[in-house]
Amino acid sequence: MILDVSQLIQNDGAVKELDFSSTLDNLSFNGQDIVFETPFHLKGAVKNIAGVLYLNLTADVSFTTQCARCLDSVSVHFPFEISEAFSKAEPDTEDDDITVLESGNIDLDEVIERAFVGALPINYLCSEDCKGLCPVCGCNLNHETCTCDSDNTDPRLAVLKQFLKD
Numbered sequence: 001m002i003l004d005v006s007q008l009i010q011n012d013g014a015v016k017e018l019d020f021s022s023t024l025d026n027l028s029f030n031g032q033d034i035v036f037e038t039p040f041h042l043k044g045a046v047k048n049i050a051g052v053l054y055l056n057l058t059a060d061v062s063f064t065t066q067c068a069r070c071l072d073s074v075s076v077h078f079p080f081e082i083s084e085a086f087s088k089a090e091p092d093t094e095d096d097d098i099t100v101l102e103s104g105n106i107d108l109d110e111v112i113e114r115a116f117v118g119a120l121p122i123n124y125l126c127s128e129d130c131k132g133l134c135p136v137c138g139c140n141l142n143h144e145t146c147t148c149d150s151d152n153t154d155p156r157l158a159v160l161k162q163f164l165k166d
């Protein structure tokens with residue numbers, strides 16, 4: 001969604017309340033696919049304070065992704081905050097957090113995606129004690145057991161197994 005702020009930026013003290021939904025394309029993050037199950041819901045306001053537009057939104061979305069260990073699907077409800085500042089010209093202050101507007105518009109989808117990706121944790125696990133995949137046969141150790149060698153195999157047994165394999 002494109003927000004036209006050409007009027008707002010002229011009026012110090014002006015406020016525009018926002019309450020909207022937005023749909024973004026699915027994305028890939030740290031090798032995990034993020035598949036959105038709902039649109040993003042956003043609520044908040046953009047305020048002109050001394051010529052700088054402050055955008056503050058609470059956002060939430062639901063998505064599915066994969067467990068980083070076992071690759072099972074994980075459903076996530078993800079509330080997050082969006083807080084950005086925009087100005088028309090290069091601000092006088094050394095504040096790097098103020099984005100200079102190229103036009104009279106704010107591309108909210110771009111803002112949402114940036115904030116969303118910035119708020120995501122490194123990865124998701126289906127559960128804290130996910131057993132992951134067997135490194136040998138690839139079976140999901142949460143659901144199956146296999147007879148492959150694993151790190152905690154008795155070393156004498158491992159030698160025997162290696163012998164039998166040869």
Ligand SMILES: [Zn+2]
Pocket residue numbers: 067068069070071072125126127130131132
């Ligand atoms: Zn898992």
Ligand SMILES: [Zn+2]
Pocket residue numbers: 134135136137138139146147148
């Ligand atoms: Zn296995």
